[in-house]
Amino acid sequence: MNTQVFAHRGASCTAPENTLPAFEQAAALHADGVELDVHLSADGQLVVIHDDTVGRTTNGIGVVHQMTLEQLKTLDASMGKAGFAGVKIPTLEEVYRLLQPTGLQVNVELKENEYDNGFAVIPKVLALEEAYGMSGRVFYSSFNHYALREMKHLSAKIQTGLLYAAALVDVWDYAASVPADAIHPNFFTLRDKNLVLQCHAFDIAVRPWTVDNEADLQNMFEQNVDTVITNDPELALRLRKENG
Ligand code: G3P
Ligand code: MG
Secondary structure, three states: OOOEEEEEOOOOOOOOOOOHHHHHHHHHOOOOEEEEEEEEOOOOOEEEOOOOEOOOOOOOOOEHHHOOHHHHOOOOOOOOOOOOOOOOOOEHHHHHHHHHHHOOEEEEEEOHHHOOOOOOHHHHHHHHHHHOOOOOOEEEEEOOHHHHHHHHHHOOOOOEEEEEOOOOOOHHHHHHHOOOOEEEEEHHHOOOHHHHHHHHHOOOEEOOEOOOOHHHHHHHHHOOOOEEEEOOHHHHHHHHHHHO
16 A cells, blocks of 8 residues: 555644644654645745634734734744643744655645735745755645646646545546646545546546544545545554555
């Protein structure tokens, strides 16, 4: 079985999501990669946080793209998890500095583009990828497929994956038409091996999220998906090992 295991928002079962400790833990577990979420701060910095607002994951309040990096860095992003008090929202640069030596891959999910159709985030993520020598180890996903199409127009080499949550018909045709290299479906929408086989016939990778329990992980492995994106990389890696 060749399915890769990516830690969703880092090892977010055991560390605060989208923080350096969560990415460190993913590396220590020897996950194949991590998924993370990127927004632009008010002063144009790439910051790693899931929501548009800081309320759920930090001790502050406010809208991420209306706050400067300095303001965001004053917040505690430990989410009340013991042992992580004082951990900060990281920049994408800090994550690359941490992960560059590890060889892990990075799935950068572009959140900014869900409300900013100027796509200001795109040149910034590409420049950072290049500066840290991460080319070939980074791929981009978004629920905004226009953003991913824009990336492909910039360069066919940029790897992209279409995020979606509905049970789409003939999604391989759609992916080829965008175009994109992969689909990133909610795993609930993967009903049988046919979808994976059809995507593979079109050379489109299949990377479902967020697959967290044993039965669902086994099901994804059996369907031979390319990657599982999971909050529990430890469990996924153990099951993969047991399955050989
Ligand atoms: O990239 C997979 C997954 O993270 C997409 O949804 O809301 O968790 O970012 P969300
Ligand atoms: Mg995400």
